[in-house]
Amino acid sequence: MAEPIVEVRNLRKTYGPKVAVDDVSFAVERGEIFGILGPNGAGKTTTVETLAGLRQADGGTVRVRGVDTQRDPAAVRDVLGVQLQEAALHDKITVSEALNLFAGFYADPADPDELLAMLDLTPHADRRFAKLSGGQKQRLSIALALIGNPEIAILDELTTGLDPQARRTTWELVERVRATGVTILLVTHFMEEAERLCDRLVIIDAGNVVAEGTPQELIDGLEGGRTVVVRFAPQDVERGRRELAVLADRDAEVEGVAPVDGSDTEIAVTGTRRVLFSLVPALAAADLVPDDVRTVTRSLEDVFLAHTGRAYLPGADDAGAPTDTTLITEGARS
Numbered sequence: 001m002a003e004p005i006v007e008v009r010n011l012r013k014t015y016g017p018k019v020a021v022d023d024v025s026f027a028v029e030r031g032e033i034f035g036i037l038g039p040n041g042a043g044k045t046t047t048v049e050t051l052a053g054l055r056q057a058d059g060g061t062v063r064v065r066g067v068d069t070q071r072d073p074a075a076v077r078d079v080l081g082v083q084l085q086e087a088a089l090h091d092k093i094t095v096s097e098a099l100n101l102f103a104g105f106y107a108d109p110a111d112p113d114e115l116l117a118m119l120d121l122t123p124h125a126d127r128r129f130a131k132l133s134g135g136q137k138q139r140l141s142i143a144l145a146l147i148g149n150p151e152i153a154i155l156d157e158l159t160t161g162l163d164p165q166a167r168r169t170t171w172e173l174v175e176r177v178r179a180t181g182v183t184i185l186l187v188t189h190f191m192e193e194a195e196r197l198c199d200r201l202v203i204i205d206a207g208n209v210v211a212e213g214t215p216q217e218l219i220d221g222l223e224g225g226r227t228v229v230v231r232f233a234p235q236d237v238e239r240g241r242r243e244l245a246v247l248a249d250r251d252a253e254v255e256g257v258a259p260v261d262g263s264d265t266e267i268a269v270t271g272t273r274r275v276l277f278s279l280v281p282a283l284a285a286a287d288l289v290p291d292d293v294r295t296v297t298r299s300l301e302d303v304f305l306a307h308t309g310r311a312y313l314p315g316a317d318d319a320g321a322p323t324d325t326t327l328i329t330e331g332a333r334s
């Protein structure tokens with residue numbers, strides 16, 4: 001396999017008594033979108049700032065294209081494009097002025113007009129920073145991270161504070177950037193974002209890597225445990241609940257039965273991988289024909305739960321409503 005473009009080994013970083021990064025290792029291959037996913041305070045920003053040579057590590061090594069960034073941060077300055085978490089630009093500067101200003105810092109910058117076009121900013125080129133929407137500011141911050149023609153772009157909490165539509169647009173742009181050959185290191189606390197965008201990722205919690213792989217590998221690697229949601233016609237719900245409770249008592253494959261939050265007609269049945277084999281014959285024997293039966297799709301949230309024993313609570317500013325899955329699994333487990 002080719003040498004990884006980024007390699008972090010046993011990274012440790014403390015701030016006084018606070019251990020921000022305890023022991024983090026991962027390797028990023030050229031051309032991939034690699035995610036660093038974890039709740040607020042997990043140590044994600046500290047990890048990428050250290051790998052960019054912006055902070056001094058207390059232990060471990062960080063290499064970008066084989067260069068130790070702690071020893072020689074200047075050597076990777078033109079290789080890395082770092083997107084600032086909050087763009088620190090003057091209110092009056094226009095989009096195009098900002099890009100041209102930053103272009104001047106590099107020996108071989110990207111073409112500002114091409115970047116504007118790629119990030120759908122051309123119509124806003126003459127707009128002042130203060131007048132941009134949240135999504136436009138984020139797109140400008142991506143453009144600024146790319147202006148030096150970097151091989152690797154670090155995008156930190158790119159879509160925090162954006163509405164769902166702007167978030168989806170930004171995801172498409174990230175894919176567009178990757179298609180140009182840039183390797184992307186994506187820092188995020190949004191599970192859905194990581195699942196949708198990342199080729200591979202690490203999940204970080206309290207300064208440690210708890211899981212690593214492709215989103216699908218991590219989900220497929222979850223042991224046992226399935227949740228099936230059964231929806232009954234209103235007149236059958238009571239009898240359905242009784243029959244399923246009886247089933248849970250007598251059948252080892254069925255572990256729990258609980259109403260689904262926010263629904264009068266759905267019941268979540270949790271159990272082993274074989275729970276469906278028990279459920280369907282029991283419904284048939286009671287002549288209860290459900291309106292719908294669906295298996296709950298497992299997600300990275302379940303991976304986090306499996307590895308940490310805690311539900312994933314990304315942070316107070318998480319704009320996304322809880323997913324269907326969250327509601328059902330919580331209902332079924334309570």
Ligand SMILES: Nc1ncnc2c1ncn2[C@@H]1O[C@H](COP(=O)(O)OP(=O)(O)OP(=O)(O)O)[C@@H](O)[C@H]1O
Nearest residue numbers: 015018019020038039040041042043044045046047
């Ligand atoms: N300069 C600092 N001095 C002291 N503690 C810090 C400093 N920067 C970060 N920390 C602490 O280190 C821990 C890790 O912070 P870090 O910002 O790396 O996490 P994060 O996963 O990026 O979270 P967030 O998304 O909230 O930025 C947190 O507990 C944070 O409060």
